[in-house]
Amino acid sequence: MSGAHYGRAFAALQEGCPSDWAAYTRHAFVEGLRSGDLPREAFLHYLKQDYVFLVHFSRAWSLGVVKSETLDEMKVCAGTVDALVNHEMALHVQTCAEAGIDEEALFATREEIENLAYTRFVLDAGLQGDFLDLIAALAPCCFGYGEIGLRLADEAAEGTQYADWIATYSGADYQEAMQAVGTMFDAAIERRLGPDFLNSPRWAALQDRFTTATRLEVGFWDMGLRPA
Numbered sequence: 001m002s003g004a005h006y007g008r009a010f011a012a013l014q015e016g017c018p019s020d021w022a023a024y025t026r027h028a029f030v031e032g033l034r035s036g037d038l039p040r041e042a043f044l045h046y047l048k049q050d051y052v053f054l055v056h057f058s059r060a061w062s063l064g065v066v067k068s069e070t071l072d073e074m075k076v077c078a079g080t081v082d083a084l085v086n087h088e089m090a091l092h093v094q095t096c097a098e099a100g101i102d103e104e105a106l107f108a109t110r111e112e113i114e115n116l117a118y119t120r121f122v123l124d125a126g127l128q129g130d131f132l133d134l135i136a137a138l139a140p141c142c143f144g145y146g147e148i149g150l151r152l153a154d155e156a157a158e159g160t161q162y163a164d165w166i167a168t169y170s171g172a173d174y175q176e177a178m179q180a181v182g183t184m185f186d187a188a189i190e191r192r193l194g195p196d197f198l199n200s201p202r203w204a205a206l207q208d209r210f211t212t213a214t215r216l217e218v219g220f221w222d223m224g225l226r227p228a
């Protein structure tokens with residue numbers, strides 16, 4: 001699966017950290033979702049943490065609204081907040097409800113260190129920097145899950161117990177939202193750095209934000225595999 005799917009900037013950033021990107025998108029946790037061999041306990045452990053992740057991730061996208069410089073940027077960020085809070089989290093609420101965990105308990109989940117590190121890193125990128133620093137840190141989450149979702153929709157074992165998770169990230173709602181994010185991302189970068197953005201003096205720092213967020217995604221999967 002090529003990163004070019006979600007735009008030029010993402011493709012370049014992904015190609016700028018190939019081993020970290022592979023460690024994230026081909027992690028043992030992901031392979032367990034694909035084969036169906038991931039233990040249910042590990043999945044629920046991950047999903048509870050991911051609910052809390054999405055709460056703070058929504059705050060980070062909301063900061064995108066604050067840091068936008070065009071109405072188009074603002075619309076994509078506001079739309080993403082809506083998609084996260086009102087749609088993606090429904091997967092977590094529903095799956096956990098089936099396992100006897102209600103939403104109040106979900107919201108009260110004690111945040112683990114890897115989770116805390118990741119979301120606060122993203123928020124800090126946006127607080128310390130500008131809109132580009134923020135979206136460079138947000139990008140691995142968005143496009144990585146898009147890429148994983150599409151691959152697993154192709155490769156997952158028939159009738160896998162993780163079909164709902166795969167359908168959420170391979171589905172048209174998520175994929176179309178990520179296309180919109182990718183288009184906005186390219187426009188935002190070109191607007192500030194010009195069409196030759198790869199040779200901008202800022203590029204290395206943006207790559208660093210992206211690479212660090214990718215490494216934090218690896219940590220998030222590691223956390224999922226650790227006994228709760």
Ligand SMILES: Cc1ncc(CO)c(N)n1
Pocket residue numbers: 050053054088140141142145217220
């Ligand atoms: C850790 C993590 N990264 C990315 C996504 C996709 O939104 C998610 N739900 N969780």
